[in-house]
Amino acid sequence: MQFLWFTLASFVVLLSVSLTTSVPIEEAFNHCLKLHSQTPNQFSSSIYTSTNGSFTSILESTAQNLRYLLPSLPKPDFIYTPLDDFQVQAAVICAKQLGIHMRVRSGGHDYEGLSYVSLIEKPFMVLDLAKLRAVNVDIAHNTAWIQAGATIGEVYYRISEKSSVHGFPAGLCTTLGIGGHITGGAYGSMMRKYGLGVDNVLDAKIVDANGRVLDRAAMGEDLFWAIRGGGGGSFGVILWWKIKLVPVPQTVTVFTVTKTLEQGGNKVLHRWQTKATKIDEDLFIRVLIQPGNGSVPGQRTVTTSYNALFLGGSDRLLQVMKHGFPELGLTRKNCVETSWIKSVLYIAGYPDGTAPEVLLQGKPTSKAYFKAKSDFVREVIPEKSLKTLWKIFLQEDGPLMIWNPYGGMMSKIAESATPFPHRKGVLYKIQYVTGWLDGEKSMAKHMSWMRKFYIHTTPYVSKYPRETYVNYRDLDIGMNQKNNTSFVKAWSWGYRYFKGNFNRLVKVKTKVDPSNFFRHEQSIPLLPTAKRG
Numbered sequence: 001m002q003f004l005w006f007t008l009a010s011f012v013v014l015l016s017v018s019l020t021t022s023v024p025i026e027e028a029f030n031h032c033l034k035l036h037s038q039t040p041n042q043f044s045s046s047i048y049t050s051t052n053g054s055f056t057s058i059l060e061s062t063a064q065n066l067r068y069l070l071p072s073l074p075k076p077d078f079i080y081t082p083l084d085d086f087q088v089q090a091a092v093i094c095a096k097q098l099g100i101h102m103r104v105r106s107g108g109h110d111y112e113g114l115s116y117v118s119l120i121e122k123p124f125m126v127l128d129l130a131k132l133r134a135v136n137v138d139i140a141h142n143t144a145w146i147q148a149g150a151t152i153g154e155v156y157y158r159i160s161e162k163s164s165v166h167g168f169p170a171g172l173c174t175t176l177g178i179g180g181h182i183t184g185g186a187y188g189s190m191m192r193k194y195g196l197g198v199d200n201v202l203d204a205k206i207v208d209a210n211g212r213v214l215d216r217a218a219m220g221e222d223l224f225w226a227i228r229g230g231g232g233g234s235f236g237v238i239l240w241w242k243i244k245l246v247p248v249p250q251t252v253t254v255f256t257v258t259k260t261l262e263q264g265g266n267k268v269l270h271r272w273q274t275k276a277t278k279i280d281e282d283l284f285i286r287v288l289i290q291p292g293n294g295s296v297p298g299q300r301t302v303t304t305s306y307n308a309l310f311l312g313g314s315d316r317l318l319q320v321m322k323h324g325f326p327e328l329g330l331t332r333k334n335c336v337e338t339s340w341i342k343s344v345l346y347i348a349g350y351p352d353g354t355a356p357e358v359l360l361q362g363k364p365t366s367k368a369y370f371k372a373k374s375d376f377v378r379e380v381i382p383e384k385s386l387k388t389l390w391k392i393f394l395q396e397d398g399p400l401m402i403w404n405p406y407g408g409m410m411s412k413i414a415e416s417a418t419p420f421p422h423r424k425g426v427l428y429k430i431q432y433v434t435g436w437l438d439g440e441k442s443m444a445k446h447m448s449w450m451r452k453f454y455i456h457t458t459p460y461v462s463k464y465p466r467e468t469y470v471n472y473r474d475l476d477i478g479m480n481q482k483n484n485t486s487f488v489k490a491w492s493w494g495y496r497y498f499k500g501n502f503n504r505l506v507k508v509k510t511k512v513d514p515s516n517f518f519r520h521e522q523s524i525p526l527l528p529t530a531k532r533g
């Protein structure tokens with residue numbers, strides 16, 4: 001048996017070498033998959049090349065940022081959509097053997113399109129996990145095994161189907177793929193109570209760079225640590241997560257209260273910066289900041305919308321607000337009592353009365369050309385400085401900022417417990433977004449506004465490093481680095497996404513993927529050769 005295996009293995013190697021020189025890579029890949037198939041007799045492949053009529057619709061299906069679908073951007077040579085764990089395993093083995101650069105896609109929400117565009121290498125393929133979306137909820141044990149291609153909305157729905165008093169603390173946007181989402185942290189409206197998605201992961205199954213399927217016990221604690229926040233596409237292909245469910249009350253309360261600058265919005269926002277981080281952990285109040293119409297026709301103002309989830313009923317919420325944040329002036333009329341699963345729809349912005357089954361559609365509902373960035377704020381921004389920011393904010397057509405409170409459980413988890421380091425001392429996170437619809441036409445203008453606004457906020461946000469959320473991938477970081485060696489460049493974003501944890505991520509990466517098979521524009525780098533040993 002052993003002998004036969006070795007003969008077969010060397011046969012595959014020989015074959016692959018000769019195939020790469022004579023046949024298209026997708027054919028070589030297909031052939032290799034067949035050799036590794038569990039059921040070679042019924043082997044049918046799902047490889048889509050650019051000449052296949054379904055190629056474009058599959059490529060575009062979950063791609064969230066239209067900026068990365070522009071015709072001028074590189075397209076994969078082919079897309080492979082595996083149907084089970086074995087096929088994912090075979091895909092890694094074959095891509096590695098044939099030297100095909102691989103991108104892995106779960107939900108396609110990457111801000112810089114890293115899961116379906118390679119700006120650094122050609123040819124490349126996309127391993128699209130969209131067909132792997134099982135969600136197996138085990139209420140008796142407060143756990144679920146969830147497959148990488150499922151959306152977080154599907155996970156929420158399947159939990160709520162089995163219990164109205166269980167939930168999971170992850171993203172607000174319900175179409176995120178859990179393969180990429182949880183890998184980078186995963187925050188949502190229960191983070192102040194239960195922490196991030198990664199803080200509630202118990203086990204995982206991955207395909208590593210050697211094509212082995214490993215669970216937590218087999219991969220070891222270093223790698224298990226790295227995949228819980230170190231960002232997607234660096235350590236292996238996540239097949240499954242095992243998550244811990246958290247308790248949610250039968251009745252929760254949501255509200256949205258909007259104030260313009262003219263209605264005293266600036267003062268309230270100034271207060272929010274300290275109050276929203278100290279208030280009861282059951283309460284999460286984020287602020288959506290956008291341009292709006294002033295009372296004078298034709299004049300633009302800034303609107304601030306306080307959008308909240310409270311894990312309890314409105315009576316207690318009103319008490320909490322009376323003592324914790326009276327400046328907002330919340331009234332009973334503002335409060336909507338509902339179930340946790342309906343609060344998910346509310347916070348995600350679905351229209352009133354949308355049925356929870358919408359969560360099963362499993363792909364993005366709207367797409368745009370967009371650019372985004374993020375910051376963490378550790379000191380209150382003075383009222384006067386807020387006013388100067390609004391001037392530059394209003395220079396853009398459709399800017400959006402989302403301010404997201406920290407504190408609570410987020411302060412109780414050590415910076416090094418997971419690669420996600422933005423914990424104690426963070427008051428809130430800012431996300432900046434600008435979107436547009438006319439493609440390349442106005443792109444330069446919007447990109448340049450974003451970069452300019454980001455320079456203007458520098459004095460008010462975290463420093464040394466200027467912290468940034470890895471799940472809000474930003475390829476601007478490190479671009480202007482004078483020392484252009486790739487490791488030095490990687491430090492400029494690595495330290496900002498992970499702070500001191502970057503060192504450990506680099507060590508784990510060097511150990512588990514020494515040939516750097518899993519790589520992209522901002523994947524965790526290997527230790528420079530001289531320092532390895």
Ligand SMILES: Cc1cc2nc3c(=O)[nH]c(=O)nc-3n(C[C@H](O)[C@H](O)[C@H](O)COP(=O)(O)OP(=O)(O)OC[C@H]3O[C@@H](n4cnc5c(N)ncnc54)[C@H](O)[C@@H]3O)c2cc1C
Pocket residue numbers: 064103104105106107108109110111114115129148170171172173175176177178179180181182183184185186187188231232233234236237238239471472520
């Ligand atoms: C509209 C929108 C709303 C968002 N809201 C939130 C939010 O509320 N909270 C939050 O925390 N984040 C949020 N995000 C950010 C989101 O968490 C990240 O974009 C996340 O990476 C998306 O995961 P994905 O699987 O959908 O993306 P993909 O584009 O498929 O993947 C993202 C990255 O992970 C890699 N990857 C994908 N699948 C796997 C896998 N199975 N194994 C290993 N690597 C993999 C990819 O190669 C890529 O590098 C939002 C993003 C968008 C566009």
Ligand SMILES: *[C@@H]1O[C@H](CO)[C@@H](O)[C@H](O)[C@H]1NC(C)=O
Pocket residue numbers: 045046047048049051052053054
């Ligand atoms: C496209 O690819 C799929 C999967 O490999 C295959 O089933 C289908 O027949 C192809 N269609 C065309 C028109 O080639």
Ligand SMILES: *[C@@H]1O[C@H](CO)[C@@H](O)[C@H](O)[C@H]1NC(C)=O
Pocket residue numbers: 292293
């Ligand atoms: C602001 O005014 C413009 C022009 O009157 C109108 O088209 C737009 O819908 C208004 N926006 C909001 C948010 O009310």
Ligand SMILES: *[C@@H]1O[C@H](CO)[C@@H](O)[C@H](O)[C@H]1NC(C)=O
Pocket residue numbers: 479480481482484
């Ligand atoms: C760094 O290198 C990249 C390509 O390797 C190049 O495009 C870029 O201009 C360089 N940047 C600087 C500041 O030299």
Ligand SMILES: *[C@@H]1O[C@H](CO)[C@@H](O)[C@H](O)[C@H]1NC(C)=O
Pocket residue numbers: 483484485488
């Ligand atoms: C850039 O950084 C590398 C690694 O630290 C160092 O070896 C090299 O000398 C630096 N180059 C320049 C031009 O400073």
